[in-house]
Amino acid sequence: MNKYGISIGEYRLPSLDKEFIPIGLFNKRFLESAGTNHPIGIAIEAAEGQIEVCNTFIHGTEEMTEADCYYVERLVKTLLWMKGGYRIYISGSDAIYEYLKNAYSAEGERSFDYEFMGTTYGCEFQVIKVDKLPNPKGNRKHIGGHLDGCRIGFDAGGSDRKVSAVIDGESVFSEETVWHPKVTEDPSYHYEGITSALKEAAKHMPRVDAVGVSTAGIVINNRIMQASLFNKVPRELWREHVNDIYIRAVKDVFGDIPVEVANDGDISAVAGVMSIGEPGVLGIAMGTSEAGGFVDGDGCITGWLNEIAFIPVDCAETAMVDEWSGDIGCGVKYFSQDSVNKLAPRAGIELDEGLTPAEKLKVVQGLMESDDQRAVQVYESIGVYLGHTLAFYYDLYEMKHVLLLGRVMSGKGGDLILETAKDVLEKEYPQLSSKINVQLPDEKFRRVGQSAAAAGLPKLK
Numbered sequence: 001m002n003k004y005g006i007s008i009g010e011y012r013l014p015s016l017d018k019e020f021i022p023i024g025l026f027n028k029r030f031l032e033s034a035g036t037n038h039p040i041g042i043a044i045e046a047a048e049g050q051i052e053v054c055n056t057f058i059h060g061t062e063e064m065t066e067a068d069c070y071y072v073e074r075l076v077k078t079l080l081w082m083k084g085g086y087r088i089y090i091s092g093s094d095a096i097y098e099y100l101k102n103a104y105s106a107e108g109e110r111s112f113d114y115e116f117m118g119t120t121y122g123c124e125f126q127v128i129k130v131d132k133l134p135n136p137k138g139n140r141k142h143i144g145g146h147l148d149g150c151r152i153g154f155d156a157g158g159s160d161r162k163v164s165a166v167i168d169g170e171s172v173f174s175e176e177t178v179w180h181p182k183v184t185e186d187p188s189y190h191y192e193g194i195t196s197a198l199k200e201a202a203k204h205m206p207r208v209d210a211v212g213v214s215t216a217g218i219v220i221n222n223r224i225m226q227a228s229l230f231n232k233v234p235r236e237l238w239r240e241h242v243n244d245i246y247i248r249a250v251k252d253v254f255g256d257i258p259v260e261v262a263n264d265g266d267i268s269a270v271a272g273v274m275s276i277g278e279p280g281v282l283g284i285a286m287g288t289s290e291a292g293g294f295v296d297g298d299g300c301i302t303g304w305l306n307e308i309a310f311i312p313v314d315c316a317e318t319a320m321v322d323e324w325s326g327d328i329g330c331g332v333k334y335f336s337q338d339s340v341n342k343l344a345p346r347a348g349i350e351l352d353e354g355l356t357p358a359e360k361l362k363v364v365q366g367l368m369e370s371d372d373q374r375a376v377q378v379y380e381s382i383g384v385y386l387g388h389t390l391a392f393y394y395d396l397y398e399m400k401h402v403l404l405l406g407r408v409m410s411g412k413g414g415d416l417i418l419e420t421a422k423d424v425l426e427k428e429y430p431q432l433s434s435k436i437n438v439q440l441p442d443e444k445f446r447r448v449g450q451s452a453a454a455a456g457l458p459k460l461k
Contacts, residue, residue: 003317004067006030011388012424014381016346021315023074023329024392030071034059040092042076043133044085047121047220050303052083053136058093069099073110074312076100077327080113082396084218084305086121089130101127112325113310120218120225139303140296143260144270146456149209152201153455154194154246155264156215156229158182158288163197164451165204171452173204181229187241190230194249202253210258212457213246214267214450218305222247222261260457264450265293266301271453272403273299275442280400282393284308286408288357290335294397309336311396313389334385337361337408343381347374361407368413379413380420387424391432402438409440 002008002021006029014020038060043053056075058068076088088104090097104110104127118125147169155162158181165173179193202208217227223243224230230242250259262270268283272295279299285291292308295301309332310325319329320342333339341360344351349367351360368375390402404418418440426433 002026002315004030004070005064006033006067012384012428014343014384015377016343016381017385019316019318020385020388022388022392023312023315024388024395026315027071027075027392027395030067031057034064034068038092040072040096041090041133042072042079043089043136044076044079044083045087045089045134046083046085046139046303048139048303049137050139051134051137052079052085053133054079055133058096060093065095068093069096072096073100073103074315076104077110077113078311078396080117081307081310082304083302084117084120084307086117086123086125088127089133090127091130091133094129097127097129110327112327116226121220122225140298140300141303142298142300143262144212144267144295144453144456145274145299146210146459149460150205150207151455151458152198152205152208152211153451153453153457154197154201154211154213155267155449155451155454156181156194156213157264158216158229161193161197162449162451163201164449164455165201166452166455167205169456171449173201174449174451175200182231185232185234187230187233187237187245190233191241191245191249194246195253198249198253208254208257209460210260210455210458211250211254212454213259213261214264214454215246215261216264218307219261219263222259224261258458258461262301262454262457263293263306265291265306266295267293267450267454267457268403268405269293269295270301270456271450272401272441274453274456276401276403278400280398281403282397282399282401283403283405284335286335286337286404286406288337290331291406294399297398297400308393313385313392331389334382334389335408336406339382339385340364340378340408340413343378344374347377349374349378358407365411365413368416369411371412375413376416379416382408383417383420384424386417386421387428390421390425390436390438391429394432394436400435400437402436404438404440414440 034057038058045051104114114125151166153164162176218225246261269281272281280297281295283293290309292306312329313331314329320333337357
């Protein structure tokens with residue numbers, strides 16, 4: 001029994017985190033307790049009138065008000081970071097509306113989300129009470145997999161940039177260059193890095209028919225709305241120099257040719273589809289943070305944010321705090337190097353505080369390679385987190401395949417995470433274990449590469 005009076009029952013716990021409460025199980029038990037007498041509706045509006053609608057239930061009683069507010073707030077938080085949006089519509093409960101309006105405000109407990117989403121969409125963030133929810137409207141589109149012609153794929157990462165020249169689906173040139181976009185204030189540095197890569201790739205083809213770009217950050221209509229690559233660029237320069245930097249670079253170098261810009265997580269999922277040969281792929285990259293990308297069962301990207309690092313996964317009051325957002329229990333602290341570094345001391349591994357998070361991860365990875373049982377506990381615990389969370393993600397995405405990427409998944413530790421997550425799915429969620437194929441990248445995926453996959457984004461005119 002937790003503080004909200006919801007009995008979760010028995011389930012497999014991580015050996016190093018006995019207080020972990022999987023949010024999927026909490027939601028299930030909450031709804032069983034609530035019944036169907038008090039329906040409530042939630043709609044999230046994003047760019048181009050895209051609207052996602054969710055209908056659910058609450059208890060609607062005075063003694064369960066706190067539980068109701070907690071359940072709906074976590075659900076809204078999940079929808080916001082999965083699908084994106086700047087306007088929340090609420091129907092069915094004045095109490096829930098008032099709670100969310102206060103929470104998602106400049107002074108509320110979700111002020112980070114309020115500011116972030118407002119800035120991303122260039123609109124004031126609002127919570128609105130309605131009698132009837134607006135109709136849903138999607139923004140799915142087929143991207144990727146185009147092999148015809150002479151194409152360039154550009155992949156913008158935080159520490160290096162990659163470019164590929166691709167002719168009729170075959171890579172004829174690729175190059176990886178170290179750069180430092182995150183610490184550079186002058187946007188001309190970023191622009192020159194992009195254009196120089198495009199020009200170098202073009203030397204290896206008779207012509208350039210299209211350019212596809214994979215980039216870290218939030219992309220809306222081919223424009224960069226938020227991205228750590230440009231963190232140091234003053235915000236007042238974004239409209240002129242950052243938002244359309246990729247479109248501008250391609251036009252300046254090649255003129256008016258097709259160009260598509262997509263989030264690197266979505267491109268990982270596109271590359272996964274190319275590798276697996278079937279759509280319905282959720283890519284999860286566990287590195288500095290937790291990144292996600294999704295291609296649905298029809299082979300479309302959805303127009304959603306898929307910023308799964310900020311989707312809640314743990315309902316425990318003692319869940320780890322994310323320093324950036326100020327929230328607790330979000331995926332970034334469970335599926336990144338932060339999770340390894342959080343659990344290592346609990347297993348008795350002393351980590352030098354003078355080391356960077358990446359260096360601490362390497363220490364634990366080294367212990368795991370020598371089968372140190374303390375490291376085994378760390379990776380098994382992450383595997384338990386992941387097994388429970390994949391069941392929750394399935395409720396959101398209904399994916400057929402999960403592709404696990406990132407430095408946390410490398411070596412023996414990654415193998416153990418995968419093995420443990422599959423075991424949790426099989427024993428705790430047997431109805432799902434046969435529906436979700438969870439795997440690490442194979443050699444075919446590595447050959448496809450992020451930049452080569454990006455080259456196939458645009459459709460030729």
